[in-house]
Structure formats: C-alpha cells, structure tokens
Amino acid sequence: MSEKWNKYKPRLRDGVDIYLESEIDVIFVYLSSRKRIKFQCHPLLIKSLSWLTGEFSVEELNSRLIKFSCENFLANNGFLEFIKYLYKRGIIISEHWIEEIPLPCLYKKRLERQLTFLLDITDSSDQVAKIQSKIYQAKIAIFGIGGVGSWLCRELVMMGFHNFLLVDYDIVSEFDISRHAFFEQETIGLQKTEVAKQMILDIDQEACVKVLDHALTIDSDLESLLLGIDCIINTADEPYIGYTGLKLSRYCVQHKKPLMIAGGFDAHLGSLGELIIPGVTPCADCYNTFFKESLKDWKPISHPVKDRRSSFGGLASLSVLAASTAAMTILRYFIDPTATFEGERGELLFDNYDLSVFPVKKNPTCSICSNLDNEK
Numbered sequence: 001m002s003e004k005w006n007k008y009k010p011r012l013r014d015g016v017d018i019y020l021e022s023e024i025d026v027i028f029v030y031l032s033s034r035k036r037i038k039f040q041c042h043p044l045l046i047k048s049l050s051w052l053t054g055e056f057s058v059e060e061l062n063s064r065l066i067k068f069s070c071e072n073f074l075a076n077n078g079f080l081e082f083i084k085y086l087y088k089r090g091i092i093i094s095e096h097w098i099e100e101i102p103l104p105c106l107y108k109k110r111l112e113r114q115l116t117f118l119l120d121i122t123d124s125s126d127q128v129a130k131i132q133s134k135i136y137q138a139k140i141a142i143f144g145i146g147g148v149g150s151w152l153c154r155e156l157v158m159m160g161f162h163n164f165l166l167v168d169y170d171i172v173s174e175f176d177i178s179r180h181a182f183f184e185q186e187t188i189g190l191q192k193t194e195v196a197k198q199m200i201l202d203i204d205q206e207a208c209v210k211v212l213d214h215a216l217t218i219d220s221d222l223e224s225l226l227l228g229i230d231c232i233i234n235t236a237d238e239p240y241i242g243y244t245g246l247k248l249s250r251y252c253v254q255h256k257k258p259l260m261i262a263g264g265f266d267a268h269l270g271s272l273g274e275l276i277i278p279g280v281t282p283c284a285d286c287y288n289t290f291f292k293e294s295l296k297d298w299k300p301i302s303h304p305v306k307d308r309r310s311s312f313g314g315l316a317s318l319s320v321l322a323a324s325t326a327a328m329t330i331l332r333y334f335i336d337p338t339a340t341f342e343g344e345r346g347e348l349l350f351d352n353y354d355l356s357v358f359p360v361k362k363n364p365t366c367s368i369c370s371n372l373d374n375e376k
Contacts, residue, residue, distance in 0.1 A: 005058045005080060006057060006058060006059040007057050007058075007059065008057060008058050008083075009056060009057050009058075010058060010061070010083050010086070010092040011052055011053060011054030011092055011094070012049060013091065013092065013093045013119075014116075015031050015032055015120065016029065016030055016031070016091050017029045017031060018049060020046065021038075023043045023046070024040045024043060024046075025038065025039075026038070026039065026040075026041060026049075028089070031120075032113075032116055032117040032120045033121055035120060037089060041082065044065060045079065045082045047068070048061060048065060048082070051064065054095050058080065058083055062079050062080070089123045090119050090120070090122070090123040093119070093125060094125070097119075097125040098112060098115055100129075101115070101125075101132065102129065102133070103129075103133060103136055104206070107136070107160065107204070107206070110160075111132065111159075114159060114160065115128055115132060118131055118132065118335070121335060122335070131335055132160055134334055135159065135160045135161055135331075135334055136161075136162050137162070137163070138161060138163065138231060138334070139163040139165070139228055139229050139230050139231075140156060140163065140164050140165070140229070140231050140232075140233065141167065141225075141226055141229045141231070141232045141233065142164065142165070142167065142233045143167045143168070143216050143232075143233065143236040144167075144216075144234065144235035144236030144237060144238075144241075145166055145167075145170075145193055145195075145196045145235075146168070146176070146235060146236075146237065147176075147180055147263070147316070147319035148235040148262055148322045148323045149168070149196075149233075149262075149263075149323075150180045150181035150196055150199075151180075151320050151324075152233065152235065152262060152323040152327060153166070153181065153199065154181045154199060154200075154323075155323055155327040156330070157203045157204050157207060158203060159327065159331060162204060163208045164197075164207065164208070164209045164210070165211075165212065165226075165229060166193040166196050166197060166210070166212070167211075167214060167225075167236075168191075168192045168193050168213070168236070169213055170191075170192050172188050172189065172190055172191075172192055174188055176188075176192075178316060179315070179316045179319050180319075182196075182199065191211070191213050193212065196211075197209040197211050212225070215238070216236050216244050216248075218243075218247065222247070222248070222251045223251075226251065226255075226257075229257070230257065231258050231259075231260070231333075232248055232251075232252055232257060233259075233260045233326070234260070234261045234262070235262050235263050237263075241261065242284075245259075245261045245284045245287075246284045246285060246288065248261075248284075249261075249368070250285070250368055252276060252278060252283075253276075253278045253368050253369050253372065256278045256279070258275065258277050259276040259284075260273065260274075260276075260330055261273040261275075261276065262322055262323065262325075263319065263323065263326070270322070270347055270348035270349070271322060271346070271347050271348075272321070272325045272326075272345065272346035272347065273326060273345065274287065274344065274345050274360070275329050275330070275333060275341055277341055278369065278372055281341050281343045281362070282343035282360050282361065282363065282366075282369070283362075283369040285363070285367070285368045285369070286360065286361075286366050286368075286369065287343070287345070289363050289366070290360045290361075294358075318348070318350075325346070342359065343359065343362065344357050344359050344360055345358045346358070
C-alpha cells in the first residue's frame with residue numbers, strides 16, 4: 001500500500017448522501033448542487049463507507065477489511081483505489097479543509113456554505129481555495145446602484161467579493177424603497193453609492209469600497225476610472241443601458257476584460273442580461289446589430305407622455321431575479337473562465353414562469369470585436 005496514504009484518515013464529508021440501488025450499485029448525491037455520481041463496486045467497499053469517520057487511517061481500515069475480504073481483492077489494492085477515487089471526487093475530505101484555505105478566518109466562516117457548494121462543483125478543495133482566493137482579490141466595478149445593481153452588490157459581497165468600485169450619480173428616493181436593496185426610510189435622500197457602500201460593509205467589515213457619485217456619459221474617462229479593475233458590471237439604465245453598455249463594452253473589448261450587463265432593460269421587468277467575454281462572446285455592438293435587425297418591422301407610435309420613467313416598473317422579485325442570475329453567471333466565470341459562454345439575452349414570462357431566451361451570434365463583420373479572432 002502506498003506509504004503516502006497509510007496514515008491518511010478518510011472522512012465522508014457532510015453534504016453528500018449515499019443511496020444503494022443494489023448490492024453493487026451506489027449513488028452519491030451532492031446536496032448543494034444535486035449532482036449525482038453512480039458507479040458499481042465490490043459490496044465490501046460499499047460496506048466500508050460507514051467506517052469513513054475520520055477516526056481511522058487507511059492502514060487501519062484496510063486491516064479491518066481483511067477480516068471480510070479475500071486475498072485477491074486485497075492484492076489488487078482495491079480499497080486504496082476506492083479511497084483515492086472518493087478523495088478525487090471530493091466525497092471524502094480532510095476534516096479541517098476549510099481551515100487550510102489561506103484566507104482570513106472570519107471571511108471563511110461567513111462563506112462556509114458557499115465553499116461547500118464550490119467543493120460540490122469542482123470536486124477539489126485545492127480548486128475551491130484557488131477560486132475563492134481569486135474572488136477575494138478581484139476588483140469589481142458596478143455602474144448603476146438601482147433596482148438590480150443594489151441587489152447585485154448585496155449578492156456579490158455575500159459570495160465573498162471584497163473590492164468594489166460603485167458608480168452612480170443618483171440619490172435614494174421614496175419610490176426606490178419598494179424595489180431596491182435599501183429598506184430603511186432613513187436612506188431616502190442619501191447618495192445611492194454611499195448607502196450601498198454601508199450595506200456592503202455591514203456584511204463584510206473589511207471590504208474595500210470606493211464610490212464615485214457620477215453619471216456614466218459618452219465623455220466619461222474609463223481609462224483612468226477602471227485602471228486595475230478585473231470585472232465590470234453595468235446596470236445603469238440612464239441615459240439608457242443600451243448606450244452605457246456600448247461604451248463599457250468597447251472599453252472591455254479593447255482591454256480584454258469581462259463585462260456583465262444585468263437588468264436595466266424594460267424597467268427590469270424580468271429581463272436577464274448578458275456576459276460579454278472579449279474574443280469569446282458577442283460584444284454589445286453585436287447585440288445592438290442583432291436586435292436592430294430582429295426588431296426592424298416593429299414600428300411603435302410615439303407615446304404622448306414624453307417622460308415615463310416614473311410611470312411603470314417591475315417587482316422587487318423581478319429585480320432580484322435579474323441580479324441573482326447575473327451573480328451566478330459571474331460566479332460561473334470565476335469558477336472557470338474557459339467554460340462555454342454563449343451570447344444570449346433572457347426574459348422571464350410572469351404568467352407561466354417560462355424563460356424566453358434570444359440566442360445572439362457574434363457578428364463576423366463587427367468593427368469592434370471581429371478582429372479579436374485574428375489575434376488568437
């Protein structure tokens with residue numbers, strides 16, 4: 001038996017249930033992600049699962065197994081290979097694996113459930129440490145701290161994002177209380193960025209939060225503003241998210257930084273935005289071209305009311321939906337930037353909860369992003 005594994009004390013971790021379909025068919029169900037692994041193995045190996053408490057070494061467990069086993073089975077190192085497989089899939093793990101992650105103790109304690117979820121996804125405590133460390137160090141810029149942006153701030157800090165730049169010129173109004181992540185009446189009249197900063201610090205006292213009370217315009221200097229930023233999020237719907245999205249997308253394509261455009265479409269009525277990865281997905285100009293062509297036959301009549309910003313809007317739950325899908329997409333990107341990301345924009349239909357998705361392809365003649373394919 002490998003000396004390296006002799007003293008290892010395997011422990012079946014919490015969060016994985018075990019089901020038997022037969023005496024040789026076993027199913028492991030990861031409770032956080034609902035992922036399932038099914039395989040066949042010797043009945044004695046299935047019996048050994050109840051021994052994996054972290055109290056006994058592989059050597060001790062193997063000796064116990066000798067009482068039930070045959071010589072040929074032991075000669076093939078069946079038990080050791082079984083333990084190695086369970087370890088590789090994150091089914092058995094060190095009791096102190098979270099403590100071994102090189103991040104602040106209070107930070108890890110707050111995120112224990114997320115770390116367990118990441119373990120389900122990656123099967124590796126080393127991978128969990130790499131992903132969460134990358135999240136901890138990442139610098140995130142969020143433009144627009146409104147119905148979607150404020151909830152996105154809350155969810156990202158709950159995921160462990162730690163460094164923020166918040167950009168919004170507006171103040172909290174009495175109408176915002178019904179949809180924003182700011183609940184206290186006392187926030188009315190305060191700058192949205194300052195309220196969001198305090199909300200972040202209430203969750204993570206050690207977070208680094210910079211604010212800029214400024215509107216994103218065509219003349220905004222993104223070069224200096226976004227220096228050192230790793231990921232950019234746009235939920236700014238004034239003057240219009242289509243315009244702010246174009247400006248930020250062109251900057252991100254040039255500097256090869258990911259951009260999440262979240263909500264902001266149609267007053268946040270269940271619209272789910274897109275992640276733009278330069279060289280991989282369509283850019284905002286590609287989206288603009290696609291929807292101009294798709295909607296060319298729509299000819300709306302001018303509405304007699306010119307300023308309708310306070311005349312319609314969505315539910316808080318729809319704003320949270322847009323924020324949550326954006327947060328999960330961002331997390332998926334940080335888990336694996338090379339994963340498959342396709343161009344699409346979604347919309348939840350309230351009547352039946354169907355998710356309508358518009359697939360969008362890269363425009364091969366796009367003047368902004370088409371040249372990136374030639375640079376690979």
